[in-house]
Amino acid sequence: MSLELSMHTPPEVPLEAELLTPDRTVGMDSNAVSGIAIQHGNRQVTVGDFFTVKGKGEGELHLEGDLSRVKHLGSGMSSGSLYIHGDVGEHLGAGMSGGKIVIDGNAGSWVGPEMSGGRIIIKGDAKHLVGSAYRGSAVGITGGEIYIHGNVKNETGHGMRNGLIVAGGNSGDFTGVNMLAGTIIVLGEMGIRSGAGMKRGTIISMHPTEMLPTFSYNCDFNPIFLRLMLRALQSQNFNIEDKQITGKYQRWSGDSVEMNRGEILIFRE
Amino acid sequence: MADNIRTVKHATCTFCGCVCDDMELTVDMDKKVITKAKNACVLGRAWFAEHHIEDRPAAMIDGKEVTVEEAIEEAAQVLAGAKFPITYGLSDTTCEAQRQAVAITDIIRGTLDTTTSVCHGPSGLAFQGVGESTMSLGEVKNRADLVIYWGGNPAESHPRHFRYAVTPKGMFIPNGKKDRTVVMIDVRKTPSAPVADILIQIKPGKDFELLWALRAKVKGKKVDPKIEEITGVPLSTINDLVERMKNCRYGVLFFGMGLTMTRGRHFNSGALLALATDLNEFTHFVAKPVRGHGNVTGADNVVSWQTGYPFGVNFSRGFPRFNPGEFTTVDTLSHGDADAALIIASDPASNFPKAAIEHLKTIPVISLDTKQTLTSKIAHVAFATATYGINTTGTVYRMDDVPIPLRPAFDSPYPSDEEILTAIRKRVHELILSRRGARGATGEAKVASKQVL
Numbered sequence: 097m098s099l100e101l102s103m104h105t106p107p108e109v110p111l112e113a114e115l116l117t118p119d120r121t122v123g124m125d126s127n128a129v130s131g132i133a134i135q136h137g138n139r140q141v142t143v144g145d146f147f148t149v150k151g152k153g154e155g156e157l158h159l160e161g162d163l164s165r166v167k168h169l170g171s172g173m174s175s176g177s178l179y180i181h182g183d184v185g186e187h188l189g190a191g192m193s194g195g196k197i198v199i200d201g202n203a204g205s206w207v208g209p210e211m212s213g214g215r216i217i218i219k220g221d222a223k224h225l226v227g228s229a230y231r232g233s234a235v236g237i238t239g240g241e242i243y244i245h246g247n248v249k250n251e252t253g254h255g256m257r258n259g260l261i262v263a264g265g266n267s268g269d270f271t272g273v274n275m276l277a278g279t280i281i282v283l284g285e286m287g288i289r290s291g292a293g294m295k296r297g298t299i300i301s302m303h304p305t306e307m308l309p310t311f312s313y314n315c316d317f318n319p320i321f322l323r324l325m326l327r328a329l330q331s332q333n334f335n336i337e338d339k340q341i342t343g344k345y346q347r348w349s350g351d352s353v354e355m356n357r358g359e360i361l362i363f364r365e
Numbered sequence: 366m367a368d369n370i371r372t373v374k375h376a377t378c379t380f381c382g383c384v385c386d387d388m389e390l391t392v393d394m395d396k397k398v399i400t401k402a403k404n405a406c407v408l409g410r411a412w413f414a415e416h417h418i419e420d421r422p423a424a425m426i427d428g429k430e431v432t433v434e435e436a437i438e439e440a441a442q443v444l445a446g447a448k449f450p451i452t453y454g455l456s457d458t459t460c461e462a463q464r465q466a467v468a469i470t471d472i473i474r475g476t477l478d479t480t481t482s483v484c485h486g487p488s489g490l491a492f493q494g495v496g497e498s499t500m501s502l503g504e505v506k507n508r509a510d511l512v513i514y515w516g517g518n519p520a521e522s523h524p525r526h527f528r529y530a531v532t533p534k535g536m537f538i539p540n541g542k543k544d545r546t547v548v549m550i551d552v553r554k555t556p557s558a559p560v561a562d563i564l565i566q567i568k569p570g571k572d573f574e575l576l577w578a579l580r581a582k583v584k585g586k587k588v589d590p591k592i593e594e595i596t597g598v599p600l601s602t603i604n605d606l607v608e609r610m611k612n613c614r615y616g617v618l619f620f621g622m623g624l625t626m627t628r629g630r631h632f633n634s635g636a637l638l639a640l641a642t643d644l645n646e647f648t649h650f651v652a653k654p655v656r657g658h659g660n661v662t663g664a665d666n667v668v669s670w671q672t673g674y675p676f677g678v679n680f681s682r683g684f685p686r687f688n689p690g691e692f693t694t695v696d697t698l699s700h701g702d703a704d705a706a707l708i709i710a711s712d713p714a715s716n717f718p719k720a721a722i723e724h725l726k727t728i729p730v731i732s733l734d735t736k737q738t739l740t741s742k743i744a745h746v747a748f749a750t751a752t753y754g755i756n757t758t759g760t761v762y763r764m765d766d767v768p769i770p771l772r773p774a775f776d777s778p779y780p781s782d783e784e785i786l787t788a789i790r791k792r793v794h795e796l797i798l799s800r801r802g803a804r805g806a807t808g809e810a811k812v813a814s815k816q817v818l
């Protein structure tokens with residue numbers, strides 16, 4: 097049996113609930129979970145003050161209600177599954193190292209910042225700084241996968257070191273800025289200044305985009321890894337046409353102000 | 366002519382970030398007005414001339430006049446009771462008052478932000494990401510032979526900035542402007558343009574691309590020839606500028622909000638700071654934001670010194686956390702997070718986005734301002750305070766992080782920001798301690814009660 101939490105009182109100010117993760121609640125009954133401390137603005141309260149808790153912690157946690165003001169859910173989790181039936185606030189899955197998070201609705205900014213493993217699936221949109229580094233740190237996510245079916249905003253994969261980020265919709269500006277390695281796929285329109293300051297890594301865009309003056313065109317080709325990757329995405333209900341799997345991609349390398357070892361692949365019919 | 370005339374030498378103008386400290390004020394002490402401000406620019410003269418004592422109550426609650434003590438009590442109750450109080454403003458007051466505001470926010474576990482977040486906040490982020498190669502304006506005066514202004518119009522916004530960076534004769538710049546090359550990079554020909562030896566007009570919103578191309582050229586890398594199409598600046602101009610930058614003895618890049626508040630924001634400032642860093646392989650190169658408000662640089666300094674971060678700091682958990690975009694005031698208001706606001710010397714109700722203003726109207730606001738503003742009109746508790754630099758002493762920071770003392774011209778019947786904030790700080794401290802005490806004094810509260818703040 098899994099744990100089910102449904103929100104009975106909407107918070108007046110943001111809630112910070114980093115202790116609510118499937119792995120930390122293993123073995124807890126509903127009473128114990130109701131007693132977990134969470135932060136409501138500047139006051140410490142308990143889960144029971146805002147949620148009705150049912151079930152027993154066995155590594156699967158369901159949350160329900162408008163959680164758009166609940167931050168830090170799934171922070172630092174290492175195993176288990178977290179399902180959120182609705183929208184969710186910022187810092188979802190921050191620094192997580194394993195397990196799975198599935199969101200039915202939209203997420204706020206900072207999805208999976210500095211995560212090192214695990215998987216986040218968002219059915220709706222996310223905002224800025226998906227899979228990014230926190231301000232002041234140079235390295236973003238070091239592993240794991242983030243799948244967003246909707247749109248994302250600026251600075252997706254900022255400082256990314258490894259892992260995979262997929263946006264089914266459009267992305268904002270500075271996708272993969274200061275990227276160190278890893279892969280970002282944008283199926284919709286990609287904003288400008290992608291890959292600024294990237295050292296290594298791959299950014300894939302399905303539509304033409306304006307390139308920075310420090311990127312140079314190399315060749316057209318059809319990389320094998322991409323075929324496999326796109327087929328895998330197709331099986332996850334991402335909208336991928338067959339011609340994108342078999343077609344050719346322009347390869348641009350950059351960023352020449354850095355090591356020039358990164359690549360941007362642009363689908364060209 | 367009235368007899369009771371006083372002259373104040375070496376007074377300081379706090380109108381803009383230049384903080385000129387060579388003012389000579391003539392004050393009519395009977396009428397309490399400044400009749401003459403020698404050395405001031407147009408903006409400075411207007412700042413001094415327009416200042417007279419307004420006739421409005423020193424403190425009001427919901428628009429009704431009350432004593433200052435009553436207002437302080439009410440303000441403290443609101444702040445101590447709030448779950449997500451925000452403090453905002455701070456750029457037009459003294460460092461001493463800023464310090465008290467930081468202490469209040471720390472005690473009430475609120476969120477602290479300054480007007481930096483809506484002007485050079487992106488630069489603050491970029492300093493962290495890239496680092497800053499910096500200097501004082503005195504160094505520029507004595508050494509700089511290449512001065513570049515990017516995205517600013519100092520002739521109108523900081524009229525005397527040229528006196529620091531363009532015209533003065535310095536130790537290694539004996540002929541002043543003749544020994545300097547001045548470059549202006551902007552989207553249009555501004556009134557500052559006549560000062561420039563080289564004028565580079567760039568397409569709006571393409572600063573990042575141009576900076577990136579300059580960086581690549583400085584590093585000897587190829588740049589896509591399409592750069593002229595993208596930025597409107599020919600490759601030959603870029604090459605010429607790069608040569609000048611690499612071959613000058615001491616170069617300085619001043620950048621304004623034309624760079625930080627256009628598409629790309631902190632990456633634009635970051636690119637410019639990185640360019641300055643790159644150039645240090647060849648010569649000495651520095652970069653400096655041209656700050657707007659009188660003491661906004663002081664706000665950055667005080668908040669950094671006290672919390673470790675320049676703006677957008679949250680204390681909900683009892684320790685400072687920095688996250689612009691989450692804890693910056695536009696965001697805390699637009700998301701509807703804040704449940705009380707302490708606004709010091711700033712008018713967000715007139716210049717914030719609509720969603721933020723709408724939320725501000727729904728929460729109790731405590732405002733401190735020298736004049737009546739839209740914010741003080743919607744405030745639950747409104748204090749009228751004395752003007753810094755004209756009525757009160759204190760310290761302000763010039764845009765190059767040099768602290769400058771203030772010499773006031775005449776007294777004001779109103780208390781200073783510092784006095785009001787100190788009183789509020791003492792009262793919220795008592796309230797918070799008694800609240801913790803009521804829940805059984807914890808070790809933390811016992812220690813805090815012994816602390817002299």
Ligand code: SF4
Nearest residue numbers: 378381384385409525
């Ligand atoms: S430049 Fe600025 S500080 Fe100097 S006198 Fe003019 S307004 Fe005042």
